[in-house]
Amino acid sequence: MRKSVPVVAALALFVLTPEVVRADPRTGYLVQQLKTSEDFRVRTQAALALGASGDDAAVKPLCDALADANDSVKVAAAAALGKLGKPTGLPCLQTAIKNEKSASAKTQMQKSIDTLKNGGGVPAPPPPGPDTKYYVAIEISNKTKRPAAEIETIVRAAMQTKLLGKAGYAVAPKGETAAQGGKVVNGKKLKGFYLIASVEPPVYENGNLTQIVRVSMWTYPGKALQGEFSPKLTQSDTPKTDVQSENVLMKMCVENAIDSFAKIVASM
DSSP, rough: OEEEEESSSSSSSEEOOOOSSSOOHHHHHHHHHHHOOOOOOHHHHHHHHTTOOOOOOOOOOOOHHTTTTSSSHHHHHHHHHHTOOOGGGGGHHHHHHOOOOOOOHHHHHHHHHHHTTTTHHHOOOOOOOOTTEEEEEEEEEESSSOOOHHHHHHHHHHHHHHHHHSSTTEEETTTTHHHHHHHHHTTOOOOOEEEEEEEEEEEEOOOOOOOOEEEEEEEEETTOOOEEEOOOOESSSSSSSOOOHHHHHHHHHHHHHHHHHHHHHHOO
């Protein structure tokens, strides 16, 4: 069954097809190898391959593999969770490291925990190039009950990717101060903007899931308010907590907001 997602804040209609939320067939094959192979080398390779898959469905089996009887598999699973960069992998790493006896596995778990806490799969943005016109700093405000690191990774990655996909845009690195941003904006004669994305708690009601992300637009580094976008997405047939669907809607919300932001910037 298709899940329709009407967009309230913009005149658009999105449809979540089953492919959006269903694991890739290769993921299923690798998960089966990780769970059932008697050869630890096969399980190790399966874990590493899952880490490179980019598939949300790889998180749970990799988390389960942190309790594998073989240390090599545990190390591979921990490394894979860090490489996968999914914020939902952080809680199981934090739980597993508390009771882990293997020094090598414990070391890798800590590395992956640090990776996910510091933005996970969000790479540092490239510096402004010769064709850059706009420089955008991003801040995430988490109003949900989910860990801040999870929401930060999901929303920052979506916003950064969307912005960098548009001609003339550069993104400020996470943690940049206003003084540092001012030097970039003034030194390269760019137009600076500051976007604050406030992620509202997901609402489960009447069998549906609704997600709102409010994105306010400010000048940068001066931070004078320019406007706000509040995309609202509703997915049907979602009567109970579905974190994966929440993630998809959050990404779609901020991508929609970035499109609205870019249209306004182009008209200024």
